[in-house]
Amino acid sequence: MKRPSDGRTVGRSKTRKIQLVDLAHARSGDKGDTANIGLIALKPEYYPLLVKHVTTARVARHFKGMITGKVERFELPNLYALNFLLHGALDGGGTISLKTDAQGKVFSTALLRLEIEVET
Amino acid sequence: MTSPAATVRVAGGQGFWGDWLEAPYRQVTGGPVDYLMMDYLAEVTMSILQKQKSRDPARGYATDFITQMERILPTTVKRGIKVTANAGGVNPRACAMAVADVARRLGLGGKLTIGVVTGDDLLGRLDGLLARGHALKNLDTGRPVRDVRDRILSANAYLGAAPVVEALQRGAQVVITGRVTDTGLTLGPLMHAFGWAPDAWDRIAAGTVAGHIIECGAQCSGGNCLKDWQRIPDMANIGYPIVEARPDGTFDLIKHAGTGGRIDVASVTEQLVYEMGDPGEYITPDGVADFTTIQLEQVGTDRVRVSGVRGKPATDKLKVSIAYFYGYKAVGTLVYVWPDALEKAQAADRILRQRLKDLGLQFEAIHTEFVGANATHGPLALQHVDVAALPEVQLRIGVRARDEKPVDRFTREIAPLILNGPPSVTGFAGGRPKPEEIVAYWPALIDRQTVKPAVELIQA
Secondary structure, three states: OOOHHHOEEEOOEEEEEEEHHHOEEEEEEEEOOEEEEEEEEOOHHHHHHHHHHOOHHHHHHHOEOOEOOOEEEEEEHHHOEEEEEEOOOOOOOOOOOOOOOOOOOOHHHHHHOOEEEEEO | OOOOOOOEEEEEEEOOOOOOOOHHHHHHHOOOOOEEEEOOOOOOHHHHHHHHHHHOOOOOOOHHHHHHHHHHHHHHHHHOOEEEEOOOOOOHHHHHHHHHHHHHHOOOOOOOEEEEEEOOEOHHHHHHHHHOOOOOOOOOOOOOHHHHHHHEEEEEEOEOOHHHHHHHHOOOOEEEEOOEOOOHHHHHHHHHHHOOOOOOHHHHHHHHHHHHHHOOHHHHOOOOOOOOHHHOOOHHHEOOOEEEEOOOOOEEEEOOOOOEOOOOHHHHHHHHOOOOOOOOOEEEOOEEEEHHHOEEEEEEOOEEEEEOOEEEOOOOEEEEEEEEEEEEEEEEEEEEEOOOHHHHHHHHHHHHHHHHHHOOOOOOEEEEEEEOOOOOOHHHOOOOOOHHHOOEEEEEEEEEEOOHHHHHHHHOOOOHHHHHOOOOEEOOOOOOOOOEEEEEEEEEEEEHHHOOOEEEEEEO
8 A cells, every 4th residue: 555656745735646456346247338337445444535536537537448428426435335337338238249348347447447646 | 824034044046047057056955045046037138038939939948947946946845945036038937847847757746836927028019019109219229119120039028026926925936937137036035925015115125135135146255256355265165145134124145154255245345336327226126226225234254234225116117128139240369479469469450450341341340359468458458568578469359240241251351360460370279250140138118007927826
Protein backbone atom coordinates (compact mmCIF):
# COMPACT_ATOMS: atom_id res chain seq x y z
CA MET A 1 0.00 0.00 0.00
CA LYS A 2 2.68 2.48 0.96
CA ARG A 3 4.21 3.89 -2.18
CA PRO A 4 6.17 6.95 -1.08
CA SER A 5 7.79 7.29 -4.48
CA ASP A 6 4.38 8.06 -5.91
CA GLY A 7 3.89 10.96 -3.53
CA ARG A 8 3.89 14.43 -4.93
CA THR A 9 2.79 17.82 -3.75
CA VAL A 10 -0.19 19.46 -5.42
CA GLY A 11 -0.79 22.92 -4.08
CA ARG A 12 -0.50 22.60 -0.33
CA SER A 13 -1.90 19.09 0.07
CA LYS A 14 0.13 16.00 -0.62
CA THR A 15 -1.44 13.29 -2.78
CA ARG A 16 -0.39 9.88 -3.90
CA LYS A 17 -1.56 7.45 -6.53
CA ILE A 18 -3.21 4.22 -5.46
CA GLN A 19 -4.28 1.51 -7.84
CA LEU A 20 -7.77 0.15 -7.19
CA VAL A 21 -6.41 -3.38 -6.87
CA ASP A 22 -5.02 -2.27 -3.49
CA LEU A 23 -8.37 -0.90 -2.33
CA ALA A 24 -11.01 -3.21 -3.76
CA HIS A 25 -11.94 -6.57 -5.19
CA ALA A 26 -14.46 -7.03 -7.97
CA ARG A 27 -16.64 -9.36 -9.99
CA SER A 28 -18.18 -8.68 -13.36
CA GLY A 29 -20.79 -10.24 -15.60
CA ASP A 30 -23.14 -9.49 -18.47
CA LYS A 31 -26.70 -8.55 -19.37
CA GLY A 32 -26.90 -8.52 -23.15
CA ASP A 33 -24.42 -5.99 -24.51
CA THR A 34 -23.89 -4.44 -21.06
CA ALA A 35 -21.13 -5.48 -18.68
CA ASN A 36 -21.61 -4.95 -14.97
CA ILE A 37 -18.76 -4.55 -12.51
CA GLY A 38 -19.31 -4.85 -8.79
CA LEU A 39 -16.45 -3.04 -7.06
CA ILE A 40 -16.13 -4.01 -3.39
CA ALA A 41 -13.93 -2.23 -0.84
CA LEU A 42 -11.31 -4.52 0.71
CA LYS A 43 -11.95 -2.71 4.03
CA PRO A 44 -15.02 -0.65 5.01
CA GLU A 45 -12.83 2.43 5.51
CA TYR A 46 -11.84 2.35 1.82
CA TYR A 47 -15.46 2.64 0.65
CA PRO A 48 -15.66 6.47 0.88
CA LEU A 49 -12.53 6.68 -1.30
CA LEU A 50 -14.23 4.57 -3.95
CA VAL A 51 -17.38 6.68 -3.79
CA LYS A 52 -15.37 9.90 -4.11
CA HIS A 53 -12.85 8.94 -6.77
CA VAL A 54 -14.33 6.14 -8.89
CA THR A 55 -16.95 8.29 -10.58
CA THR A 56 -18.85 7.49 -13.76
CA ALA A 57 -16.76 10.07 -15.61
CA ARG A 58 -13.50 8.55 -14.35
CA VAL A 59 -14.62 5.02 -15.27
CA ALA A 60 -15.82 6.14 -18.70
CA ARG A 61 -12.39 7.70 -19.33
CA HIS A 62 -10.65 4.52 -18.12
CA PHE A 63 -12.57 2.36 -20.58
CA LYS A 64 -12.37 4.81 -23.50
CA GLY A 65 -12.16 2.87 -26.76
CA MET A 66 -13.42 -0.32 -25.06
CA ILE A 67 -17.09 0.59 -24.69
CA THR A 68 -19.50 2.38 -27.01
CA GLY A 69 -22.22 3.42 -24.54
CA LYS A 70 -22.53 5.28 -21.28
CA VAL A 71 -21.45 4.30 -17.77
CA GLU A 72 -23.92 4.12 -14.88
CA ARG A 73 -23.06 3.81 -11.19
CA PHE A 74 -25.11 2.56 -8.23
CA GLU A 75 -24.09 2.68 -4.56
CA LEU A 76 -24.44 -0.20 -2.11
CA PRO A 77 -23.13 1.25 1.18
CA ASN A 78 -24.49 -1.82 3.00
CA LEU A 79 -22.01 -4.01 1.10
CA TYR A 80 -19.28 -1.33 0.78
CA ALA A 81 -19.70 -1.77 -2.93
CA LEU A 82 -20.36 0.18 -6.10
CA ASN A 83 -22.06 -1.34 -9.13
CA PHE A 84 -21.13 -0.06 -12.58
CA LEU A 85 -22.99 -0.73 -15.81
CA LEU A 86 -20.88 -0.35 -18.94
CA HIS A 87 -23.21 -0.16 -21.89
CA GLY A 88 -22.03 -1.32 -25.30
CA ALA A 89 -19.10 -3.22 -23.81
CA LEU A 90 -19.48 -6.66 -25.34
CA ASP A 91 -19.61 -6.39 -29.16
CA GLY A 92 -23.32 -7.16 -29.14
CA GLY A 93 -23.04 -9.54 -26.20
CA GLY A 94 -23.90 -13.17 -25.66
CA THR A 95 -23.67 -15.39 -28.73
CA ILE A 96 -23.32 -12.48 -31.19
CA SER A 97 -20.06 -11.25 -29.70
CA LEU A 98 -16.71 -12.24 -31.22
CA LYS A 99 -14.80 -11.33 -28.09
CA THR A 100 -12.90 -13.76 -25.86
CA ASP A 101 -14.63 -12.09 -22.96
CA ALA A 102 -18.08 -12.07 -24.54
CA GLN A 103 -19.70 -12.29 -21.11
CA GLY A 104 -17.67 -9.52 -19.52
CA LYS A 105 -16.16 -11.81 -16.90
CA VAL A 106 -12.84 -9.98 -16.59
CA PHE A 107 -13.88 -6.36 -16.91
CA SER A 108 -13.64 -6.66 -13.13
CA THR A 109 -9.85 -6.72 -13.02
CA ALA A 110 -9.61 -4.23 -15.89
CA LEU A 111 -11.29 -1.71 -13.58
CA LEU A 112 -8.84 -2.63 -10.78
CA ARG A 113 -6.04 -1.26 -13.01
CA LEU A 114 -7.43 2.24 -12.46
CA GLU A 115 -5.25 4.58 -10.44
CA ILE A 116 -6.79 7.25 -8.25
CA GLU A 117 -5.02 10.14 -6.59
CA VAL A 118 -5.84 10.42 -2.92
CA GLU A 119 -4.82 13.01 -0.37
CA THR A 120 -2.49 11.71 2.29
CA MET B 1 -51.72 -29.29 9.95
CA THR B 2 -48.02 -29.50 10.70
CA SER B 3 -46.20 -26.51 12.14
CA PRO B 4 -43.66 -24.73 9.96
CA ALA B 5 -40.10 -25.98 10.12
CA ALA B 6 -37.60 -24.21 12.40
CA THR B 7 -34.91 -24.09 9.72
CA VAL B 8 -34.82 -25.36 6.16
CA ARG B 9 -31.71 -26.18 4.17
CA VAL B 10 -31.68 -25.64 0.43
CA ALA B 11 -28.51 -26.85 -1.29
CA GLY B 12 -27.26 -25.50 -4.61
CA GLY B 13 -26.24 -28.39 -6.86
CA GLN B 14 -25.65 -26.97 -10.35
CA GLY B 15 -24.94 -23.39 -11.37
CA PHE B 16 -25.42 -24.06 -15.08
CA TRP B 17 -25.74 -26.96 -17.51
CA GLY B 18 -22.14 -28.15 -17.60
CA ASP B 19 -21.33 -27.46 -13.94
CA TRP B 20 -19.40 -29.99 -11.82
CA LEU B 21 -20.99 -33.43 -12.13
CA GLU B 22 -19.87 -34.37 -8.62
CA ALA B 23 -21.65 -31.48 -6.88
CA PRO B 24 -25.25 -32.78 -6.59
CA TYR B 25 -24.18 -36.12 -5.13
CA ARG B 26 -21.86 -34.43 -2.67
CA GLN B 27 -24.65 -32.06 -1.62
CA VAL B 28 -27.16 -34.81 -0.81
CA THR B 29 -24.66 -37.14 0.89
CA GLY B 30 -22.28 -34.72 2.64
CA GLY B 31 -24.61 -33.67 5.47
CA PRO B 32 -28.22 -32.78 6.22
CA VAL B 33 -30.20 -30.90 3.55
CA ASP B 34 -33.93 -30.64 2.87
CA TYR B 35 -33.92 -29.50 -0.75
CA LEU B 36 -31.53 -29.63 -3.68
CA MET B 37 -31.93 -26.96 -6.36
CA MET B 38 -30.30 -27.24 -9.76
CA ASP B 39 -30.18 -24.53 -12.40
CA TYR B 40 -29.71 -25.70 -15.99
CA LEU B 41 -31.00 -22.94 -18.21
CA ALA B 42 -28.92 -20.15 -19.69
CA GLU B 43 -30.55 -17.70 -22.07
CA VAL B 44 -29.70 -19.50 -25.31
CA THR B 45 -30.02 -23.02 -23.91
CA MET B 46 -33.75 -22.94 -24.67
CA SER B 47 -33.15 -22.49 -28.40
CA ILE B 48 -30.75 -25.45 -28.52
CA LEU B 49 -33.32 -27.57 -26.73
CA GLN B 50 -36.12 -26.36 -29.01
CA LYS B 51 -34.01 -27.44 -31.99
CA GLN B 52 -33.52 -30.91 -30.47
CA LYS B 53 -37.25 -31.20 -29.80
CA SER B 54 -38.11 -30.30 -33.40
CA ARG B 55 -35.97 -33.23 -34.54
CA ASP B 56 -37.24 -35.62 -31.85
CA PRO B 57 -40.43 -34.81 -29.88
CA ALA B 58 -39.14 -36.91 -26.94
CA ARG B 59 -36.16 -34.60 -26.42
CA GLY B 60 -35.68 -30.93 -25.56
CA TYR B 61 -34.56 -31.18 -21.93
CA ALA B 62 -31.20 -31.28 -20.10
CA THR B 63 -30.17 -34.91 -20.53
CA ASP B 64 -27.38 -34.65 -17.94
CA PHE B 65 -30.09 -34.18 -15.34
CA ILE B 66 -31.30 -37.74 -15.91
CA THR B 67 -27.81 -39.11 -15.27
CA GLN B 68 -27.62 -37.01 -12.12
CA MET B 69 -30.99 -38.24 -10.89
CA GLU B 70 -29.96 -41.83 -11.48
CA ARG B 71 -27.06 -41.23 -9.14
CA ILE B 72 -28.83 -39.29 -6.38
CA LEU B 73 -32.44 -40.58 -6.38
CA PRO B 74 -31.78 -43.51 -4.01
CA THR B 75 -30.37 -41.01 -1.50
CA THR B 76 -32.95 -38.26 -1.95
CA VAL B 77 -35.89 -40.68 -1.68
CA LYS B 78 -34.43 -42.41 1.37
CA ARG B 79 -33.63 -39.17 3.16
CA GLY B 80 -36.71 -37.25 2.06
CA ILE B 81 -34.69 -34.63 0.16
CA LYS B 82 -36.75 -32.84 -2.45
CA VAL B 83 -35.31 -31.65 -5.75
CA THR B 84 -36.20 -28.55 -7.77
CA ALA B 85 -34.66 -28.14 -11.23
CA ASN B 86 -35.40 -26.22 -14.42
CA ALA B 87 -33.88 -29.11 -16.36
CA GLY B 88 -37.16 -29.60 -18.23
CA GLY B 89 -36.12 -27.04 -20.83
CA VAL B 90 -38.77 -26.97 -23.57
CA ASN B 91 -40.07 -30.45 -22.72
CA PRO B 92 -40.52 -30.82 -18.93
CA ARG B 93 -43.02 -33.67 -19.31
CA ALA B 94 -40.57 -35.81 -21.33
CA CYS B 95 -37.88 -35.00 -18.77
CA ALA B 96 -40.19 -36.16 -15.97
CA MET B 97 -41.01 -39.37 -17.88
CA ALA B 98 -37.30 -40.09 -18.22
CA VAL B 99 -36.78 -39.53 -14.48
CA ALA B 100 -39.76 -41.80 -13.75
CA ASP B 101 -38.16 -44.51 -15.93
CA VAL B 102 -34.92 -44.17 -14.03
CA ALA B 103 -36.77 -44.36 -10.71
CA ARG B 104 -38.49 -47.58 -11.72
CA ARG B 105 -35.17 -49.07 -12.85
CA LEU B 106 -33.75 -48.21 -9.43
CA GLY B 107 -36.61 -50.05 -7.72
CA LEU B 108 -38.30 -46.82 -6.65
CA GLY B 109 -41.51 -47.47 -8.58
CA GLY B 110 -44.46 -46.33 -6.46
CA LYS B 111 -42.17 -44.33 -4.20
CA LEU B 112 -41.69 -41.17 -6.27
CA THR B 113 -44.01 -38.32 -7.23
CA ILE B 114 -42.69 -35.92 -9.84
CA GLY B 115 -44.16 -32.46 -10.33
CA VAL B 116 -44.08 -30.99 -13.83
CA VAL B 117 -44.33 -27.23 -14.34
CA THR B 118 -45.34 -25.98 -17.79
CA GLY B 119 -46.98 -22.91 -19.25
CA ASP B 120 -43.81 -20.92 -19.90
CA ASP B 121 -43.50 -22.00 -23.55
CA LEU B 122 -45.00 -19.28 -25.76
CA LEU B 123 -43.65 -20.44 -29.13
CA GLY B 124 -46.93 -22.04 -30.26
CA ARG B 125 -48.93 -19.02 -29.03
CA LEU B 126 -46.72 -16.37 -30.58
CA ASP B 127 -48.84 -15.39 -33.58
CA GLY B 128 -51.95 -15.19 -31.44
CA LEU B 129 -50.15 -12.93 -28.98
CA LEU B 130 -48.86 -10.71 -31.77
CA ALA B 131 -52.33 -10.52 -33.31
CA ARG B 132 -53.74 -9.40 -29.96
CA GLY B 133 -51.27 -6.53 -29.88
CA HIS B 134 -48.43 -7.88 -27.75
CA ALA B 135 -45.45 -6.32 -29.55
CA LEU B 136 -42.78 -8.09 -27.45
CA LYS B 137 -40.44 -5.16 -28.03
CA ASN B 138 -36.76 -5.83 -27.48
CA LEU B 139 -35.90 -4.42 -24.06
CA ASP B 140 -32.50 -3.23 -25.30
CA THR B 141 -33.33 -1.87 -28.77
CA GLY B 142 -37.09 -1.18 -28.63
CA ARG B 143 -37.69 -3.05 -31.91
CA PRO B 144 -40.92 -5.07 -32.20
CA VAL B 145 -40.46 -8.83 -32.43
CA ARG B 146 -42.28 -9.05 -35.77
CA ASP B 147 -39.01 -7.79 -37.30
CA VAL B 148 -37.53 -11.25 -36.63
CA ARG B 149 -40.75 -13.30 -36.47
CA ASP B 150 -39.76 -15.76 -39.23
CA ARG B 151 -36.44 -16.51 -37.51
CA ILE B 152 -37.69 -17.16 -33.96
CA LEU B 153 -36.58 -20.50 -32.52
CA SER B 154 -37.94 -20.34 -28.98
CA ALA B 155 -39.98 -18.02 -26.78
CA ASN B 156 -40.43 -18.60 -23.06
CA ALA B 157 -41.84 -16.53 -20.25
CA TYR B 158 -39.94 -16.59 -16.99
CA LEU B 159 -42.19 -18.21 -14.39
CA GLY B 160 -41.61 -17.62 -10.69
CA ALA B 161 -41.86 -19.72 -7.56
CA ALA B 162 -45.67 -20.09 -7.47
CA PRO B 163 -45.97 -23.27 -9.58
CA VAL B 164 -42.99 -24.80 -7.74
CA VAL B 165 -44.83 -24.18 -4.46
CA GLU B 166 -47.99 -25.75 -5.88
CA ALA B 167 -46.10 -28.86 -7.01
CA LEU B 168 -44.51 -29.25 -3.56
CA GLN B 169 -47.84 -28.75 -1.81
CA ARG B 170 -49.38 -31.50 -3.92
CA GLY B 171 -46.65 -33.89 -2.80
CA ALA B 172 -43.98 -33.70 -5.49
CA GLN B 173 -40.58 -34.95 -4.36
CA VAL B 174 -38.93 -33.84 -7.58
CA VAL B 175 -40.13 -30.67 -9.34
CA ILE B 176 -39.11 -30.37 -12.98
CA THR B 177 -39.76 -27.08 -14.70
CA GLY B 178 -39.19 -25.29 -17.96
CA ARG B 179 -38.18 -21.63 -17.85
CA VAL B 180 -38.64 -21.00 -14.13
CA THR B 181 -36.26 -18.35 -12.79
CA ASP B 182 -33.12 -19.59 -11.08
CA THR B 183 -34.22 -17.81 -7.90
CA GLY B 184 -37.70 -19.37 -7.98
CA LEU B 185 -36.14 -22.81 -7.55
CA THR B 186 -34.88 -21.75 -4.09
CA LEU B 187 -37.71 -19.40 -3.12
CA GLY B 188 -40.35 -22.04 -3.93
CA PRO B 189 -39.12 -24.53 -1.31
CA LEU B 190 -38.85 -21.77 1.33
CA MET B 191 -42.40 -20.49 0.64
CA HIS B 192 -43.66 -24.05 0.84
CA ALA B 193 -41.75 -25.01 3.99
CA PHE B 194 -42.52 -21.83 5.94
CA GLY B 195 -45.97 -21.06 4.55
CA TRP B 196 -44.87 -17.64 3.31
CA ALA B 197 -47.65 -15.74 1.56
CA PRO B 198 -46.97 -14.67 -2.03
CA ASP B 199 -47.39 -11.04 -0.96
CA ALA B 200 -45.09 -11.21 2.08
CA TRP B 201 -42.77 -9.00 0.08
CA ASP B 202 -39.83 -8.88 2.50
CA ARG B 203 -39.83 -12.69 2.87
CA ILE B 204 -40.18 -13.11 -0.88
CA ALA B 205 -37.24 -10.75 -1.41
CA ALA B 206 -35.16 -12.62 1.19
CA GLY B 207 -35.82 -15.97 -0.50
CA THR B 208 -34.99 -14.38 -3.84
CA VAL B 209 -31.66 -13.11 -2.51
CA ALA B 210 -30.96 -16.58 -1.13
CA GLY B 211 -31.68 -17.99 -4.57
CA HIS B 212 -29.47 -15.43 -6.28
CA ILE B 213 -26.56 -16.29 -3.99
CA ILE B 214 -26.65 -20.05 -4.63
CA GLU B 215 -27.85 -20.07 -8.25
CA CYS B 216 -24.28 -20.01 -9.56
CA GLY B 217 -23.12 -22.94 -7.45
CA ALA B 218 -19.68 -22.54 -5.92
CA GLN B 219 -19.30 -18.99 -7.20
CA CYS B 220 -20.42 -17.87 -3.70
CA SER B 221 -18.35 -20.39 -1.74
CA GLY B 222 -14.86 -19.58 -2.96
CA GLY B 223 -15.06 -20.33 -6.66
CA ASN B 224 -13.99 -17.47 -8.94
CA CYS B 225 -13.43 -15.36 -5.81
CA LEU B 226 -10.79 -12.68 -6.27
CA LYS B 227 -10.19 -11.59 -2.68
CA ASP B 228 -7.25 -13.57 -1.20
CA TRP B 229 -7.78 -16.20 -3.85
CA GLN B 230 -4.44 -17.90 -3.16
CA ARG B 231 -5.57 -18.63 0.40
CA ILE B 232 -8.92 -20.24 -0.40
CA PRO B 233 -8.47 -23.76 0.99
CA ASP B 234 -8.75 -27.08 -0.83
CA MET B 235 -10.47 -25.92 -4.02
CA ALA B 236 -10.24 -29.43 -5.49
CA ASN B 237 -12.73 -30.45 -2.82
CA ILE B 238 -14.81 -27.28 -2.99
CA GLY B 239 -18.08 -27.25 -1.07
CA TYR B 240 -21.18 -26.03 -2.89
CA PRO B 241 -23.39 -23.61 -1.00
CA ILE B 242 -26.34 -24.33 1.27
CA VAL B 243 -28.96 -21.82 2.41
CA GLU B 244 -30.02 -22.48 5.99
CA ALA B 245 -33.17 -20.40 6.23
CA ARG B 246 -35.45 -19.41 9.09
CA PRO B 247 -39.17 -18.55 8.94
CA ASP B 248 -38.48 -14.84 9.54
CA GLY B 249 -36.58 -14.58 6.24
CA THR B 250 -33.08 -14.43 7.66
CA PHE B 251 -30.71 -17.14 6.51
CA ASP B 252 -27.15 -18.37 6.79
CA LEU B 253 -24.91 -19.37 3.89
CA ILE B 254 -23.01 -22.53 4.78
CA LYS B 255 -21.41 -25.60 3.19
CA HIS B 256 -20.90 -29.16 4.32
CA ALA B 257 -18.21 -29.84 6.94
CA GLY B 258 -14.97 -31.19 5.54
CA THR B 259 -15.32 -29.54 2.13
CA GLY B 260 -12.99 -26.97 0.61
CA GLY B 261 -13.65 -23.44 -0.52
CA ARG B 262 -14.57 -20.49 1.66
CA ILE B 263 -17.79 -18.80 2.68
CA ASP B 264 -17.16 -15.32 4.00
CA VAL B 265 -18.52 -11.82 3.53
CA ALA B 266 -16.19 -11.28 0.57
CA SER B 267 -17.18 -14.45 -1.32
CA VAL B 268 -20.89 -13.80 -0.76
CA THR B 269 -20.62 -10.12 -1.71
CA GLU B 270 -18.88 -11.01 -4.98
CA GLN B 271 -21.80 -13.26 -5.88
CA LEU B 272 -24.39 -10.67 -4.80
CA VAL B 273 -23.04 -8.11 -7.27
CA TYR B 274 -22.69 -10.67 -10.09
CA GLU B 275 -24.84 -9.74 -13.13
CA MET B 276 -26.41 -6.93 -11.12
CA GLY B 277 -28.35 -4.08 -12.70
CA ASP B 278 -29.99 -1.47 -10.47
CA PRO B 279 -29.43 -2.94 -6.99
CA GLY B 280 -32.56 -1.24 -5.65
CA GLU B 281 -34.73 -3.08 -8.17
CA TYR B 282 -33.86 -6.75 -8.58
CA ILE B 283 -37.00 -7.73 -10.48
CA THR B 284 -38.30 -11.29 -10.54
CA PRO B 285 -41.77 -12.70 -11.28
CA ASP B 286 -42.21 -13.13 -7.52
CA GLY B 287 -41.39 -9.62 -6.35
CA VAL B 288 -38.76 -6.89 -6.39
CA ALA B 289 -35.80 -7.24 -4.04
CA ASP B 290 -33.82 -4.24 -2.79
CA PHE B 291 -30.17 -5.31 -2.62
CA THR B 292 -29.22 -2.10 -0.82
CA THR B 293 -30.97 -3.46 2.28
CA ILE B 294 -28.98 -6.69 2.54
CA GLN B 295 -26.91 -7.05 5.71
CA LEU B 296 -24.08 -9.61 5.84
CA GLU B 297 -22.34 -10.83 8.96
CA GLN B 298 -19.70 -13.51 9.48
CA VAL B 299 -21.20 -15.53 12.36
CA GLY B 300 -18.90 -18.54 12.19
CA THR B 301 -16.30 -20.27 10.08
CA ASP B 302 -17.78 -20.64 6.59
CA ARG B 303 -21.06 -19.23 7.86
CA VAL B 304 -22.42 -15.85 6.73
CA ARG B 305 -25.72 -14.50 8.04
CA VAL B 306 -27.96 -12.58 5.64
CA SER B 307 -30.64 -10.33 7.13
CA GLY B 308 -32.54 -7.10 6.66
CA VAL B 309 -33.70 -7.83 3.11
CA ARG B 310 -36.60 -5.63 2.03
CA GLY B 311 -38.86 -6.24 -0.91
CA LYS B 312 -41.52 -4.57 -2.99
CA PRO B 313 -44.58 -5.93 -4.82
CA ALA B 314 -44.17 -7.83 -8.05
CA THR B 315 -44.77 -5.96 -11.29
CA ASP B 316 -47.63 -6.81 -13.67
CA LYS B 317 -45.18 -7.96 -16.37
CA LEU B 318 -43.18 -11.12 -16.92
CA LYS B 319 -39.91 -11.25 -18.78
CA VAL B 320 -39.88 -13.26 -21.99
CA SER B 321 -36.76 -14.85 -23.39
CA ILE B 322 -36.88 -15.17 -27.17
CA ALA B 323 -34.16 -16.82 -29.25
CA TYR B 324 -33.86 -16.18 -32.97
CA PHE B 325 -31.51 -17.10 -35.78
CA TYR B 326 -29.08 -14.26 -36.40
CA GLY B 327 -26.34 -15.38 -38.79
CA TYR B 328 -22.91 -16.99 -38.75
CA LYS B 329 -19.55 -16.50 -37.10
CA ALA B 330 -16.14 -18.14 -37.00
CA VAL B 331 -13.00 -17.57 -35.00
CA GLY B 332 -9.50 -18.55 -36.13
CA THR B 333 -6.29 -18.55 -34.10
CA LEU B 334 -2.53 -18.77 -34.72
CA VAL B 335 0.33 -18.45 -32.22
CA TYR B 336 3.29 -16.14 -32.94
CA VAL B 337 6.49 -16.50 -30.93
CA TRP B 338 9.46 -14.38 -29.74
CA PRO B 339 11.22 -12.34 -31.02
CA ASP B 340 8.68 -9.63 -31.91
CA ALA B 341 5.76 -11.95 -31.19
CA LEU B 342 3.14 -9.18 -31.04
CA GLU B 343 4.52 -7.39 -34.09
CA LYS B 344 4.33 -10.61 -36.13
CA ALA B 345 0.76 -11.28 -35.00
CA GLN B 346 -0.22 -7.71 -35.87
CA ALA B 347 1.36 -8.09 -39.32
CA ALA B 348 -0.53 -11.34 -39.88
CA ASP B 349 -3.78 -9.58 -38.92
CA ARG B 350 -3.14 -6.80 -41.47
CA ILE B 351 -2.30 -9.32 -44.19
CA LEU B 352 -5.39 -11.41 -43.48
CA ARG B 353 -7.67 -8.37 -43.51
CA GLN B 354 -6.17 -7.24 -46.82
CA ARG B 355 -6.86 -10.66 -48.34
CA LEU B 356 -10.46 -10.71 -47.06
CA LYS B 357 -10.93 -7.26 -48.60
CA ASP B 358 -9.35 -8.28 -51.90
CA LEU B 359 -11.68 -11.27 -52.04
CA GLY B 360 -14.62 -8.86 -51.75
CA LEU B 361 -16.03 -10.61 -48.69
CA GLN B 362 -18.66 -8.68 -46.75
CA PHE B 363 -18.79 -9.03 -42.97
CA GLU B 364 -20.91 -7.38 -40.32
CA ALA B 365 -17.86 -7.42 -38.05
CA ILE B 366 -14.20 -8.45 -38.03
CA HIS B 367 -12.73 -8.58 -34.54
CA THR B 368 -9.02 -9.06 -33.79
CA GLU B 369 -7.52 -9.85 -30.39
CA PHE B 370 -3.96 -10.61 -29.36
CA VAL B 371 -4.24 -13.19 -26.60
CA GLY B 372 -1.37 -12.82 -24.19
CA ALA B 373 -1.23 -9.12 -24.86
CA ASN B 374 -4.51 -7.20 -24.99
CA ALA B 375 -7.38 -9.60 -25.69
CA THR B 376 -9.38 -8.84 -22.58
CA HIS B 377 -8.05 -5.59 -21.13
CA GLY B 378 -7.55 -3.80 -24.44
CA PRO B 379 -5.40 -0.68 -24.41
CA LEU B 380 -5.19 -0.82 -20.59
CA ALA B 381 -3.15 -4.01 -20.74
CA LEU B 382 0.08 -2.93 -22.35
CA GLN B 383 0.68 0.37 -20.53
CA HIS B 384 3.52 -0.99 -18.39
CA VAL B 385 4.64 -3.98 -20.45
CA ASP B 386 7.85 -4.52 -22.46
CA VAL B 387 5.97 -5.55 -25.59
CA ALA B 388 9.03 -6.73 -27.50
CA ALA B 389 9.82 -9.25 -24.74
CA LEU B 390 6.48 -11.05 -24.89
CA PRO B 391 7.33 -14.76 -25.32
CA GLU B 392 4.26 -15.62 -27.42
CA VAL B 393 1.04 -14.05 -28.62
CA GLN B 394 -2.04 -15.73 -30.02
CA LEU B 395 -3.67 -13.97 -32.94
CA ARG B 396 -7.38 -14.52 -32.54
CA ILE B 397 -9.53 -13.16 -35.32
CA GLY B 398 -13.28 -13.56 -35.62
CA VAL B 399 -15.81 -12.62 -38.28
CA ARG B 400 -19.59 -12.35 -38.28
CA ALA B 401 -22.01 -12.16 -41.22
CA ARG B 402 -25.68 -12.79 -41.99
CA ASP B 403 -24.69 -15.27 -44.74
CA GLU B 404 -22.60 -18.37 -44.26
CA LYS B 405 -20.58 -17.99 -47.47
CA PRO B 406 -18.12 -15.25 -46.49
CA VAL B 407 -17.68 -16.83 -43.08
CA ASP B 408 -16.83 -20.18 -44.64
CA ARG B 409 -14.34 -18.54 -47.01
CA PHE B 410 -12.71 -16.78 -44.06
CA THR B 411 -12.08 -20.12 -42.33
CA ARG B 412 -9.91 -21.15 -45.30
CA GLU B 413 -7.71 -18.05 -45.04
CA ILE B 414 -6.11 -18.88 -41.66
CA ALA B 415 -3.92 -21.90 -42.41
CA PRO B 416 -2.22 -20.44 -45.50
CA LEU B 417 -0.66 -17.75 -43.26
CA ILE B 418 1.54 -20.43 -41.70
CA LEU B 419 3.55 -20.71 -44.91
CA ASN B 420 2.83 -17.43 -46.67
CA GLY B 421 2.80 -14.94 -43.76
CA PRO B 422 5.05 -13.72 -40.93
CA PRO B 423 7.48 -16.22 -39.33
CA SER B 424 7.68 -18.11 -36.02
CA VAL B 425 4.09 -19.26 -36.18
CA THR B 426 2.55 -22.41 -34.76
CA GLY B 427 -0.54 -23.73 -33.01
CA PHE B 428 -2.78 -24.83 -35.82
CA ALA B 429 -3.20 -28.44 -34.69
CA GLY B 430 -6.95 -27.96 -34.23
CA GLY B 431 -7.39 -27.47 -37.96
CA ARG B 432 -9.69 -25.15 -39.86
CA PRO B 433 -12.32 -23.39 -37.72
CA LYS B 434 -15.96 -24.15 -38.48
CA PRO B 435 -18.64 -21.57 -39.25
CA GLU B 436 -21.04 -21.52 -36.35
CA GLU B 437 -24.72 -20.56 -36.38
CA ILE B 438 -25.52 -17.59 -34.18
CA VAL B 439 -28.71 -17.84 -32.17
CA ALA B 440 -29.31 -14.48 -30.58
CA TYR B 441 -31.29 -13.49 -27.54
CA TRP B 442 -34.26 -11.14 -27.58
CA PRO B 443 -35.47 -10.04 -24.13
CA ALA B 444 -39.02 -8.68 -23.89
CA LEU B 445 -41.88 -8.18 -21.44
CA ILE B 446 -45.42 -9.53 -21.52
CA ASP B 447 -48.52 -8.90 -19.41
CA ARG B 448 -48.52 -11.32 -16.53
CA GLN B 449 -52.13 -12.47 -17.01
CA THR B 450 -51.40 -13.82 -20.51
CA VAL B 451 -49.17 -16.53 -19.02
CA LYS B 452 -50.80 -19.41 -17.17
CA PRO B 453 -48.43 -21.75 -15.33
CA ALA B 454 -49.66 -25.34 -15.03
CA VAL B 455 -48.65 -28.14 -12.66
CA GLU B 456 -49.19 -31.84 -13.16
CA LEU B 457 -47.99 -34.85 -11.19
CA ILE B 458 -46.41 -38.00 -12.59
CA GLN B 459 -46.01 -41.14 -10.48
CA ALA B 460 -42.94 -43.27 -11.00
